[in-house]
Amino acid sequence: MPPVAWEDRHAAFALPDDVRYLDVASTGPRLASVQAAAHAAVELAATPWRSPHDAVMQQVQSVRQRAADLLFGGDVDGVAMIPSAAYGLATAARNVPLARGDAVLVLDGQFPSNLIAWQQRCAEVGAQVVAATPAPGQSLTDAVLAQLQDTPRIAVVSLPHCHWHDGRLLDLDRIAPAVQARGAALVLDLSQSAGVLPVRLDLWKPDFVVSVGYKWLLGPIGLSWLWAAPRWRSQGTPIEQHWITRDPGADWTFPIAAPPPFLPGARRFDAGAINDPIRLAMAAAGLAQLQHWGLPRIAAALAEVTAALDAALEARGLADWKTPGHAPHLTGLRVPGARLDAVAAAFAAHRILCARRQGGLRLAPSLTVRPAQMQAVVEIAASA
Ligand SMILES: Cc1ncc(COP(=O)(O)O)c(C=O)c1O
Numbered sequence: 001m002p003p004v005a006w007e008d009r010h011a012a013f014a015l016p017d018d019v020r021y022l023d024v025a026s027t028g029p030r031l032a033s034v035q036a037a038a039h040a041a042v043e044l045a046a047t048p049w050r051s052p053h054d055a056v057m058q059q060v061q062s063v064r065q066r067a068a069d070l071l072f073g074g075d076v077d078g079v080a081m082i083p084s085a086a087y088g089l090a091t092a093a094r095n096v097p098l099a100r101g102d103a104v105l106v107l108d109g110q111f112p113s114n115l116i117a118w119q120q121r122c123a124e125v126g127a128q129v130v131a132a133t134p135a136p137g138q139s140l141t142d143a144v145l146a147q148l149q150d151t152p153r154i155a156v157v158s159l160p161h162c163h164w165h166d167g168r169l170l171d172l173d174r175i176a177p178a179v180q181a182r183g184a185a186l187v188l189d190l191s192q193s194a195g196v197l198p199v200r201l202d203l204w205k206p207d208f209v210v211s212v213g214y215k216w217l218l219g220p221i222g223l224s225w226l227w228a229a230p231r232w233r234s235q236g237t238p239i240e241q242h243w244i245t246r247d248p249g250a251d252w253t254f255p256i257a258a259p260p261p262f263l264p265g266a267r268r269f270d271a272g273a274i275n276d277p278i279r280l281a282m283a284a285a286g287l288a289q290l291q292h293w294g295l296p297r298i299a300a301a302l303a304e305v306t307a308a309l310d311a312a313l314e315a316r317g318l319a320d321w322k323t324p325g326h327a328p329h330l331t332g333l334r335v336p337g338a339r340l341d342a343v344a345a346a347f348a349a350h351r352i353l354c355a356r357r358q359g360g361l362r363l364a365p366s367l368t369v370r371p372a373q374m375q376a377v378v379e380i381a382a383s384a
Pocket residue numbers: 025026083084085086087111113114160164189191192212224
């Protein structure tokens with residue numbers, strides 16, 4: 001299916017008409033083109049001889065290129081294809097230098113895939129995880145910068161671009177240079193921002209960047225993205241040893257003495273089973289559509305929706321239900337504890353789909369939601 005024009009974006013998704021979908025932070029809505037690509041790939045898989053190995057491997061490369069173009073300034077050699085964010089973060093944790101007595105800085109309450117890998121590596125080497133916890137009224141950025149200053153022997157900083165509960169932003173433009181000034185490695189889990197917010201590799205100079213593909217990138221679960229800085233492309237060690245990362249030559253020889261060399265770039269970090277034609281087809285369709293629409297336009301459209309929500313809350317006298325400093329595409333409704341059950345139930349009854357996270361409701365609008373709908377959403381919340 002050809003990409004859908006921007007003007008027709010509300011109809012591009014296979015969502016029922018009566019649903020207001022504000023839960024992209026859990027799972028992106030399914031584009032009709034992605035759904036069609038999945039169906040076609042399932043059909044094709046019934047006749048495996050029509051999907052020769054070389055054609056599938058070419059599709060691996062073309063999907064990698066699409067992700068590189070959309071997210072990483074076309075740097076296709078920096079991109080590895082992996083099943084989950086946790087896989088990419090385990091790859092980062094396996095590679096960045098960490099010694100006894102060192103510290104890894106994370107954000108308090110950040111997503112567990114970006115915590116457990118560090119806890120495990122720290123336990124192995126005798127290092128420790130420290131968390132930046134904002135004081136009341138303090139921004140996440142200031143909390144990270146303060147923790148960075150206060151912690152001796154910071155070796156790694158591993159962060160998101162916004163908090164997964166309520167979209168509070170981290171100013172990576174300020175944090176990244178401070179990390180570099182400490183000589184620490186920077187690892188980023190952009191699962192809740194890639195596909196909306198730009199990935200500023202030149203400015204942030206990260207070691208590794210990770211994102212799932214099934215939220216803002218509108219692709220399938222099971223195909224995620226890992227970008228690795230140039231030095232890891234020549235000396236990094238993958239967490240699994242798969243034939244797909246090697247160059248065995250035309251006769252496909254794997255000698256007993258030693259494996260064939262790695263394929264160039266970050267391909268050494270590719271995971272097994274990325275040659276699944278169904279996930280490849282779905283990812284290709286999602287990335288093509290996003291490329292056609294353009295990320296700045298998507299960010300601006302979603303920002304209008306969350307700004308309309310904030311304005312409606314203020315107008316209704318509920319300004320303290322807003323989340324200060326949230327991302328354009330992701331925010332939290334800070335409903336007082338005693339009213340949370342009622343508001344969640346009212347949303348469910350009105351088919352306003354969102355997630356309950358840490359004492360609030362996470363609102364992550366899809367492109368099917370219009371700013372004008374936010375007034376009704378706030379009215380339903382206020383009257384619950
Ligand atoms: C910030 C963040 N990272 C990662 C993930 C998913 O991680 P994984 O692919 O390891 O399941 C999520 C899912 O909600 C998330 O919010």
